[in-house]
Each structure stands twice: as C-alpha cells, then as structure tokens.
Amino acid sequence: RRGDTRQEEAVKRHHTASPPTTLHVQESLYDAAFPFYKQPLEVGRFSLDATRNFFNDSRQLRYYSPPPPGDSPQFDLRDGYRDRYVKRDDSIKERLDHLLQWIQQNQSVLRAGAASSETTTSSWLNKDFVTWRGHLTKVLTTPYEKQEGWLLAVTHFRGTYYISEVETEAARRQREERTAAQEELMYMGYKFEQYLCAATPGGIPDTGGVVNTNEAFCTVVQTKLNGHSLLFAGEVDCADPKYPSQKAPDCYVELKTSKEIHSANQQRSFNRYKLIKWWAQSFLPGVPRIVAGFRNEEGIVASLKTFETMKISHMIRGDWNSWKPAVCMNFCNAFLSFVKKVAIQDDPQLVYLFSWEPGSDVSYSVHKEPTLTFVPAWYVQLITQ
Ligand code: 0WD
Ligand code: CA
Numbered sequence: 001r002r003g004d005t006r007q008e009e010a011v012k013r014h015h016t017a018s019p020p021t022t023l024h025v026q027e028s029l030y031d032a033a034f035p036f037y038k039q040p041l042e043v044g045r046f047s048l049d050a051t052r053n054f055f056n057d058s059r060q061l062r063y064y065s066p067p068p069p070g071d072s073p074q075f076d077l078r079d080g081y082r083d084r085y086v087k088r089d090d091s092i093k094e095r096l097d098h099l100l101q102w103i104q105q106n107q108s109v110l111r112a113g114a115a116s117s118e119t120t121t122s123s124w125l126n127k128d129f130v131t132w133r134g135h136l137t138k139v140l141t142t143p144y145e146k147q148e149g150w151l152l153a154v155t156h157f158r159g160t161y162y163i164s165e166v167e168t169e170a171a172r173r174q175r176e177e178r179t180a181a182q183e184e185l186m187y188m189g190y191k192f193e194q195y196l197c198a199a200t201p202g203g204i205p206d207t208g209g210v211v212n213t214n215e216a217f218c219t220v221v222q223t224k225l226n227g228h229s230l231l232f233a234g235e236v237d238c239a240d241p242k243y244p245s246q247k248a249p250d251c252y253v254e255l256k257t258s259k260e261i262h263s264a265n266q267q268r269s270f271n272r273y274k275l276i277k278w279w280a281q282s283f284l285p286g287v288p289r290i291v292a293g294f295r296n297e298e299g300i301v302a303s304l305k306t307f308e309t310m311k312i313s314h315m316i317r318g319d320w321n322s323w324k325p326a327v328c329m330n331f332c333n334a335f336l337s338f339v340k341k342v343a344i345q346d347d348p349q350l351v352y353l354f355s356w357e358p359g360s361d362v363s364y365s366v367h368k369e370p371t372l373t374f375v376p377a378w379y380v381q382l383i384t385q
Contacts, residue, residue: 022361023338027143030330035226037329040286042248043109044220046102046233052088052214054098056105060217062197064240064253065205066291066304075195075293075301077188077257079207085187086212090175095164095374099130099233102220104382122159123383126229129336131163133221133234133284138165139335140280140328142356144272149357155350155375156343158383163339164374166353184299187211192257192293192301193237201241219249221285225329228336234285249286254278257301260294271316276323279312283325335362348375 047060067073103110103125111124138150151166167175178186190211198205218233237255245251256278261267278290288309293301307315313325335354342364343352351372356362 019342019344020338022363023335024361025143025331025356027324027327030143030327030334031324032326032330034326035329035333036224038224040221040223040249040284042219042285043222043231044102044106045248046098046218046220048098048214048216048218050086050212050214054101056102058217060215061236062193062199062217062238063201063203064196064238064242064291065198065203066196072302073195073293073304075192076299077191077293077295077301078184078299080191080211081184081187084208084210086210086214087187088213093167096130096132096162097376098218099132099220100376100379102218102233103130103231104379106220107382125158125160125231125383127160127222127231128229128340129161129163130231132165133232133281135163135165136230136232136284136332137277137281139332140284141276142335142362143327143331144276144323146358149355149360152354153372153374154339154343154352154354155348155373156346156352157348157375157380158346161336161339161343162375166372188295188299189257193255195293195301196255196291197238201239219252219285221249225336226333228333228340232284234281236285236287240289250288252285252287252289254282254287254290256290256292257295258292260296260303268319271319272321272323275307275312275316276328278307279309279325280328282309338362348380349373 044056045058045061047055047057049055049060107124110126135152138145139152142150149168149170151168153164153166155162155164190213194209194211195205195207216235219236220231220233223230236249236252238253239248239251240253241251243251258270258274259266261270278292282288282290290307290309292305292307294303294305295301316322339352339354342354349368351367351369351374352364353367353372354362354364
C-alpha cells in the first residue's frame with residue numbers, strides 16, 4: 001500500500017464528521033518518500049543578553065574560531081564550573097514570549113510576505129504554525145524516541161497554530177533532582193562553545209571569561225512542510241567567517257559534545273540515539289555543519305569532528321535498526337495535519353494539550369485555564385489590530 005493511504009489510516013476517527021482522537025506513531029506508518037520541505041529562509045534574528053533581555057539584532061552572534069588544524073585541542077570543559085558560571089534559571093518558563101516579541105517588532109517583514117486576503121480568521125502573519133525549533137525537533141524524533149515523552153500546548157488564534165511546550169511531570173522531577181554531576185555535564189556543553197567561539201570574525205576565544213547561559217542568539221526561519229507553512233526560531237551557536245557562503249543559514253555551525261567512542265556498541269548507540277537528534281535539530285533550520293567535541297572521563301576534549309548535516313543519513317544507512325529522515329518528516333507532517341484537524345476553535349485562551357509517551361499514540365485534551373494559556377494579552381491586541 002502507498003505510504004499516504006497508511007498515514008491517513010493512522011488517524012482514528014469516531015465517525016467522519018468529528019475530529020480524530022489519536023495519532024498513531026509507529027515508524028512503519030511513515031516509511032514513505034521524503035515529503036516536500038522548502039529550503040529554510042532566515043527572515044530575522046534576535047539576541048538575548050546576560051540578563052535575558054530581548055534585542056532585535058545579532059549582538060549575541062559569535063564567530064567560529066577553531067584551533068589551528070593539526071593541533072589536538074585540550075579543552076578542559078570543567079574549567080570555570082565553580083567560579084565562572086552564570087546559569088539561566090530554568091524554572092522560569094518563557095514559552096513563546098521572545099519569538100512573539102520578534103513578531104511584534106518585525107510586522108513589516110511579515111506583512112510584506114502576506115497575501116492581501118485578510119479575513120477575521122486569518123491575520124497578516126499568514127503562517128500555519130509558530131513555534132520553537134526545539135519543539136519541532138521533538139516531534140521529528142518521536143517515532144524513534146524510547147525514553148522521554150512530551151506535552152505540546154497548541155492555541156489556534158486567527159488562523160495560526162501556536163505550539164508551546166509544557167514540561168512533563170517526569171521532566172520537572174528530573175530538573176529538580178539533577179545531581180551535581182549532571183549539572184556539571186550541562187555546563188560542559190556551554191564551556192565547549194566558549195573554547196570555539198570568538199566575539200568578532202577572526203577573533204580569538206576568551207576562555208577565561210564567564211559562561212552565562214542567559215545569552216543567546218536566535219535565527220527566525222520560514223519554511224514549508226508539504227502544505228504547512230512554518231515560522232520558528234532556534235538558537236544558533238556561531239557563524240563561520242571562513243565558510244564559502246556567508247549567507248545564513250549556510251554559515252551557521254552547531255556545536256555539540258559527546259562521550260569519546262571506544263567500542264562498536266558505543267558507536268551504535270551514538271548513531272541510533274544521538275545523531276538523530278543532532279540531525280533533526282540542524283536540518284530544520286538548514287544549518288549545514290555540526291562540530292562535535294569528544295570528551296574523555298575527565299571532561300577533556302582532545303578531538304573534534306565535523307558532521308555535514310545532509311550526510312548524516314548516509315552515514316547511518318547501513319546500520320541495523322537505523323532511523324530514517326523521511327519517517328521523521330512524514331510523522332511531523334502527520335502531526336501538524338492532526339493538530340489542524342483537532343484544534344478547531346480559534347480562541348487565544350483555549351489550549352489543546354497534545355501528549356505523547358513512548359510506546360503510545362498521541363492524544364489530546366482541551367483546556368481553558370490561565371495556567372496553561374500562553375498567548376499573552378499584548379500579543380492578542382497586536383494581531384487583532
Ligand atoms: O520553554 C521551553 N520549554 C524551552 C525554551 C525549551 C527549549 C528551549 N527554550 C529556549 C532556550 O532557552 C532558547 O532561548 O528557547 C531558545 C532555544 O530554542 P531552540 O533552539 O528551539 O531549542 P533547542 O533546539 O532545543 O536547543 C538549542 C540550544 C541548546 O543547544 P544544544 O546543543 O544543547 O542542543 O538552546 C539551548 C542549548 O544551548 N537550550 C537551552 N538553554 C537554556 N535553557 C535550553 C534551556 N531549557 N534548551 C535549549
Ligand atoms: Ca549546541
């Protein structure tokens with residue numbers, strides 16, 4: 001049977017007139033041709049400073065500055081954890097606020113791209129979905145995820161579906177019960193960025209400075225997955241001033257750390273569980289390169305490896321029980337279609353809460369509680385104008 005037909009059947013219906021109740025997740029249902037995914041276009045940029053203030057510019061963009069080729073790096077990722085670390089308060093839920101702020105300050109960019117047909121149900125924004133890239137990454141990897149479920153809140157407002165993550169009970173518990181070792185591991189990812197990033201193109205990394213995880217540079221991307229138009233923002237680690245194309249997102253580089261690989265078993269698990277996340281995250285905004293630092297037990301990175309995002313799927317193709325990019329994208333397409341079928345009511349205070357746990361189908365519940373509502377009043381004003 002054709003993949004399309006099988007995906008249609010993934011949606012269970014009570015009867016044809018009412019919305020579906022669940023969405024099946026099994027990989028086999030989505031094992032079809034790669035869907036249409038429009039080349040991601042950067043439509044804007046924003047920065048968050050050391051105190052998490054929003055700026056509609058690139059002030060926090062950093063520049064890739066690797067050690068000279070041939071030199072083995074000796075990056076001590078634990079350095080500064082005790083005395084040069086300012087950690088973002090991750091109990092504060094920012095939801096879509098910064099992205100909505102970007103929309104507010106860039107109406108002209110968006111109005112210019114919008115069709116003239118304005119009705120009461122669609123706004124000048126003219127996008128089907130607005131969300132964080134990280135939320136879409138979670139959707140893409142769902143058919144292969146075996147550990148962490150998710151909760152995604154959706155509000156349908158003036159023809160656009162806003163998707164904002166809600167922390168699961170399990171994730172909250174994990175966050176509150178993080179061990180010192182886990183906290184340090186989180187720091188190490190950011191410290192790695194400091195070793196490879198300079199404040200100016202051609203500059204040298206300041207490895208003695210403070211690591212402040214409030215600081216962020218984000219790209220705002222517009223694209224299309226089949227019939228779904230998307231606007232999302234994602235954090236970008238740096239731009240490579242030496243890359244042949246200085247166009248965004250071509251020049252962007254994603255930085256990652258991972259444990260050194262010493263066995264075939266570790267390699268398999270890296271390919272199966274880590275590369276899928278790395279691929280999905282960078283593929284979505286069209287970031288072409290991922291630079292990985294492999295750390296030893298002492299937290300020292302002695303080797304770097306560059307992965308080309310578009311070649312990752314070829315690298316894993318021969319693996320037993322491997323993952324497929326097409327399955328990820330077809331599932332995402334099906335999920336977005338499911339959201340459109342379910343979230344019928346256009347109301348900025350109404351939340352459709354989609355939930356998924358490994359081994360289950362996606363289901364949803366409907367809420368109108370101030371604690372779950374995430375589209376702010378000021379934004380409702382803005383769009384309604
Ligand atoms: O409200 C929420 N539930 C979330 C908010 C979940 C995830 C991220 N965020 C915020 C981040 O603080 C940041 O401002 O959204 C922005 C980034 O969004 P994204 O690019 O869509 O997120 P994602 O692709 O998951 O992560 C990109 C980077 C991470 O890099 P690695 O290499 O670890 O994937 O954003 C950072 C991190 O550097 N990041 C975070 N920083 C602080 N707190 C967080 C977080 N919770 N999550 C990701
Ligand atoms: Ca990173």
